[in-house]
Amino acid sequence: METAYIKTPLGTATIIGDEDGISVISVSDDGEISVTIPVVLQEAVSQLNDYFDKKRNDFSFKLNPKGTEFQQKVWNALLDIPYGKTRTYLEQSKILGDVKAIRAVASANGKNPLWIVVPCHRVIGSDGSLTGYAGGLWRKKWLLEHENPTNQQSLF
Known part of the structure; x- marks a missing residue:
């Protein structure tokens, strides 16, 4: 596995992956920035930078997250939420076929x-x-405002 650290408007992003795809992208408040980016991570870094520059609203690099079968199902359903749109946890549970699974969906x-x-x-x-939101509610708010197709002052 290769690792890169890049600066974003929301902190330092850690990107981990290999030729099978990107396994982890996380954010923290601090950290050193990579001087060189491993070849297998360069496309992910480029696309993330484009996202923050408002030049991209979806991603096409290969993903390889590790998780249970249920977690994978939940994460795949998240990929269907369009840029600039939101869904509720209840809506996600319905899409996954079980409204009673709302807590499990939220956990995943x-x-x-x-x-x-x-x-x-x-x-x-x-x-x-x-x-x-694992990254902090202030980051969630920032991301939703960043993706909002209308340039209003604040969503929340």
Whole structure:
């Protein structure tokens, strides 16, 4: 596995992957930035930079997240939420075929290893509120505002 650290508007992103795909993208408040980017991570780094520069609203590099079968199913459903749109945890549970699985869906969202690319930040509470986000609610708010197709002052 190769690792790269890049600066983003939301902190330092850590990207981990190999020739089989990107396994982890996470964010932290601090960290050193990579001087050189491993070849297998260059496309992911380029696409993430384009996302933050508002030149890209989807990703095409190969993903290889590690998780249970249920987690994989939840993460794949997240990929269907369009850029600039949100869904509730209840809607996600219905899409996955079991409204009673809402807590399990929320838990799997929280374990999403691919920050931004698998857009768990697009899932909100049934009342429209921002709810749990591993990267911090301020980052979730920033991402939703960044993706908002209309340039209003603030969504939340």
